[in-house]
Amino acid sequence: AQSVTQLDSQVPVFEEAPVELRCNYSSSVSVYLFWYVQYPNQGLQLLLKYLSGSTLVKSINGFEAEFNKSQTSFHLRKPSVHISDTAEYFCAVSDPGQGAQKLVFGQGTRLTINP
Amino acid sequence: EPEVTQTPSHQVTQMGQEVILRCVPISNHLYFYWYRQILGQKVEFLVSFYNNEISEKSEIFDDQFSVERPDGSNFTLKIRSTKLEDSAMYFCASRAVSYEQYFGPGTRLTVT
Numbered sequence: 001a002q003s004v005t006q007l008d009s010q011v012p013v014f015e016e017a018p019v020e021l022r023c024n025y026s027s028s029v030s031v032y033l034f035w036y037v038q039y040p041n042q043g044l045q046l047l048l049k050y051l052s053g054s055t056l057v058k059s060i061n062g063f064e065a066e067f068n069k070s071q072t073s074f075h076l077r078k079p080s081v082h083i084s085d086t087a088e089y090f091c092a093v094s095d096p097g098q099g100a101q102k103l104v105f106g107q108g109t110r111l112t113i114n115p
Numbered sequence: 116e117p118e119v120t121q122t123p124s125h126q127v128t129q130m131g132q133e134v135i136l137r138c139v140p141i142s143n144h145l146y147f148y149w150y151r152q153i154l155g156q157k158v159e160f161l162v163s164f165y166n167n168e169i170s171e172k173s174e175i176f177d178d179q180f181s182v183e184r185p186d187g188s189n190f191t192l193k194i195r196s197t198k199l200e201d202s203a204m205y206f207c208a209s210r211a212v213s214y215e216q217y218f219g220p221g222t223r224l225t226v227t
Contacts, residue, residue, distance in 0.1 A: 032214055043220035100163035100171040107157045
């Protein structure tokens, strides 16, 4: 069964500093990879996804993630964070060969931005 | 922009009672899901639903749980006899043919 590991449960950073949230997954076969963000008291919002093609994917608000098949990783990065990026970030994987394509989530990383 | 909605936002119930959590998926979506998140734990898959039947369910989704799409718009999760350990945030999600799942804001279920 697939599993996802987010190595950091909490990441505090200062505003305008760079950040990397780490994500590793267990499956060695083809996968779809996702990052979801959960702002306080809200649901999960899709931040970005990797399905195929370019291994570097970007969101509209400056986040990017790189799919690394050899290291089975999909780390999320942002070169300069804002207070508004404070949220919980979830990495998730699904199996493209499986009809339902359920998502398997990591534990989440709480990103806290300090002024 | 279309979105998934869920009601109620918070449900408090006594152990042993039945609860129904409601979701309205995005209208042209074909696949529907329920996930839950126990406080402090990861989001877990419960069940997926396609073409008016369950396509996959997890070990958590035992005989106490059922899902239904009664009228072509609502998607419900029923827990027949709630237990304390059912206390969690329950998320509904839906997707079209593409691979992104869109999540609702969640229903916080508290079993006392």
